[in-house]
Amino acid sequence: MAILRYLEQHERIGVQDIVEQFKVSRDTARRDILKLEEQGSIVRTRGGAILPGSARQIRSYQERLQLESEGKRAIGMLGARFIQDRESVMMDASTTVRFAAEKMESKDNVVITNSIDIAAVLADKGNVSVKLLGGDLDLENRYVYGPRAVQMLSDFHVNKLFIGACGITVHGLFSWSEEDGLILREMMRRADAIYVLADHSKFGVQLLYRVAGLERIDVVITDEEPAEEIQDALRANNVDWIQATKHLAKEDATE
Structure with a gap:
């Protein structure tokens, strides 16, 4: 069908x-x-x-990079604008966060990440100090995980964290695996402000591992307006949300 x-x-x-x-x-x-x-x-x-859990598949990194790519690029472009010169930043291995890394124009930043692709993207910029976490490498999903990575995170504290989300419901943020979720949870402990970059397909999706409640995040940047139920939950938890496509369109209209 x-x-x-x-x-x-x-x-x-x-x-x-x-x-x-x-x-x-x-x-x-x-x-x-x-x-x-x-x-x-x-x-x-x-x-x-x-799709039900039995039918849903965890797509490869390259497949996820292509899905909803127009919306993800808009989200990444807007997300990058929240990074100021000389700020310290963490970035997870989300494909949407990778677009933010590509669009970064700030200078003299320190970026800590568990994504080998984001590390490579930022290394090419030449004005960013990159710290890549150590640990076990998931080559298919292009990220580092495991107890060593979590332990390394405990030594850092940053101004801002940018993460994606496999699922967002009124109950919080969800990940497809415990290993990924543990990294995200530790990253959230180490940041002053938490930005979630997630396209519309992630809303209403509840997965295996609950990373955190909505009260733990500060801003959600997305490409389409969330359902009213999600909006109500975000407001109740003092979370700001921004529709990147609309925001950028307004900026273009005023130029």
Whole structure:
């Protein structure tokens, strides 16, 4: 079915996505979601659907780099603007955070990361001091993890942390694995301000490992407006959220 094919590519679909993609009414979109849920093919979320855990696959780094790339680039561009000269920064191995690293224009920064790709991107800039965590290398996902990496993090404290998220719900941030989640949790302990860079496909997705509650983060930068339920939860936890695509479009219009 077309909805399932869409989910295999984008991981999440909303009722409005079905209406626009397949030229059907909202009532038809809702009936299709209900039918697929009855068949066990999807898991219904507020305003849409995701694939069930057994059907969802952790995509390779290169595949994730291509998914929703236009939105991720906008998020990364805006995220990079929050980095000031001479600030110390941590960055996780998220593909969206990599776009922020590519767009960095600030100078004399120290950046601590567990991403071998982000380390390489920043090393080419020449005006950033890069500290790459040591530990076990997950080559497929291009990052370092494990007890040594967590121990190294305990020696640092930074001005700002930029992380991605595999899932964001009213209950907090979620990761696909405990190993990744432990790194994120330790990074969050070591930063004054925490920025989550996440495209719209991550909202409403609850995964195996809960990294932290929403109260632990300061800003969410995304590409599309979150569902009202998520917005309410962010406001309740004093979390600011910014729609990067709209923000950048306004800037372009005023230039």
